Amino acid sequence: xxxxxxxxxxxxxxxxxxxxxxxxxxxxxxxxxxxxxxxxxxxxxxxxxxxxxxxxxxxxxxxxxxxxxxxxxxxxxxxxxxxxxxxxxxxxxxxxxxxxxxxxxxxxxxxxxxxxxxxxxxxxxxxxxxxxxxxxxxxxxxxxxxxxxxxxxxxxxxxxxxxxxxxxxxxxxxxxxxxxxxxxxxxxxxxxxxxxxxxxxxxxxxxxxxxxxxxxxxxxxxxxxxxxxxxxxxxxxxxxxxxxxxxxxxxxxxxxxxxxxxxxxxxxxxxxxxxxxxxxxxxxxxxxxxxxxxxxxxx
Numbered sequence: 001x002x003x004x005x006x007x008x009x010x011x012x013x014x015x016x017x018x019x020x021x022x023x024x025x026x027x028x029x030x031x032x033x034x035x036x037x038x039x040x041x042x043x044x045x046x047x048x049x050x051x052x053x054x055x056x057x058x059x060x061x062x063x064x065x066x067x068x069x070x071x072x073x074x075x076x077x078x079x080x081x082x083x084x085x086x087x088x089x090x091x092x093x094x095x096x097x098x099x100x101x102x103x104x105x106x107x108x109x110x111x112x113x114x115x116x117x118x119x120x121x122x123x124x125x126x127x128x129x130x131x132x133x134x135x136x137x138x139x140x141x142x143x144x145x146x147x148x149x150x151x152x153x154x155x156x157x158x159x160x161x162x163x164x165x166x167x168x169x170x171x172x173x174x175x176x177x178x179x180x181x182x183x184x185x186x187x188x189x190x191x192x193x194x195x196x197x198x199x200x201x202x203x204x205x206x207x208x209x210x211x212x213x214x215x216x217x218x219x220x221x222x223x224x225x226x227x228x229x230x231x232x233x234x235x236x237x238x239x240x241x242x243x244x245x246x247x248x249x250x251x252x253x254x255x256x257x258x259x260x261x262x263x264x265x266x267x268x269x270x271x272x273x274x275x276x277x278x279x280x281x282x283x284x285x286x287x288x289x290x291x292x293x294x295x296x297x298x299x
Contacts, residue, residue: 091135094127095119102145102153105205109150115139115157119164122274125238129272132157133240141268143212144184146205151267152212159272161211167191168275176233178277181211188278197280201225211273217265229264231278237263239271 053061093115100116103109115137119125132139142152142160152158161182169178172195179188185199185206192198203218214235217227234248247260263270 093117093131095124097157100158102142102158104145104147104150104153106148108148109153111150111153111155113153113155113158117157117159118162119159121164122236122238122244125159125161125164125272125274126244128159129238129240139272141211141215141272143209143215144207146208147212147216151216161209161272161274164274165209170195170197172197175280175282176277177280178234178275179210180275181209181273183210184208185210185213192280193283196283198283199228199278200231200281201228203228210276210278214264214276215267215273231280232264232276233279234277235260235263235273236275237266237271238274244274245271 053064056064095117097115097117099112099114101110101112102116117128117139119128129139138154138156140152140154140158142158144162145152161180164180164182165184165187166180167177167183167188168180170192171177175197177188177192177197179191185202185208188210189198189202189206203213208218214229214232217229219227233250234246237245237247239245245259245263247256247263249257249260251257251260263273266273
């Protein structure tokens with residue numbers, strides 16, 4: 001019993017000595033760099049707070065930490081909820097996305113894409129391109145799928161302008177027609193017929209979308225006729241970085257004319273063609289002549 005009392009007194013004396021030593025050391029004035037140069041210490045307030053906190057007992061320090069941390073945690077949670085409320089709608093595409101399987105006409109290419117969009121207006125298309133740019137996913141424009149290659153097919157995202165198929169204007173004086181890029185060649189020919197106009201060059205298939213028809217520079221029929229992109233005199237191009245560009249062959253700017261020449265056969269890499277203005281020719285009839293030749297005749 002006596003030995004235990006001696007140990008307790010020794011421990012108490014040790015704690016007292018340690019406490020007194022700490023207090024004596026902290027009471028000593030310590031010269032800081034700001035005292036030496038005669039300027040006010042800008043951090044003196046925070047040093048005082050730190051010293052007062054270190055002099056608190058452990059339970060007091062825990063309680064003070066909780067009183068500081070809880071309001072910060074609540075404010076952070078509220079800020080995160082506000083962020084989700086404002087940001088989540090921005091992450092949703094402007095029109096619903098669908099899973100879609102696309103196969104080209106020849107059946108040589110098939111792809112199932114995670115995002116398949118069919119905008120109905122230019123505004124919807126602009127918002128869709130801007131959304132894909134902001135969310136960093138690929139968006140490939142696809143036409144009627146007549147091409148034997150897979151240029152317009154992508155597993156990440158595809159946009160079809162099949163619902164943007166209106167004939168917007170027919171100018172009989174200039175012999176020009178302005179159409180949305182989703183209009184089919186057959187639709188455009190029928191719309192031009194009452195005005196005595198037609199397209200200069202046609203392919204053996206007339207179900208292509210006009211946008212895809214010019215973007216791949218379809219060659220059409222006839223050795224003396226230029227590719228169909230040569231009929232283009234103006235187009236609207238919806239780009240991810242520059243918005244919607246109205247490009248014309250007769251633009252005053254050389255840079256715009258150069259960009260127009262590139263965009264005519266852009267293969268969908270510069271943006272999505274939304275509208276096209278084509279130079280037409282007077283309607284005419286073609287005479288079909290069929291003959292049978294032997295190998296000797298061919299030689």
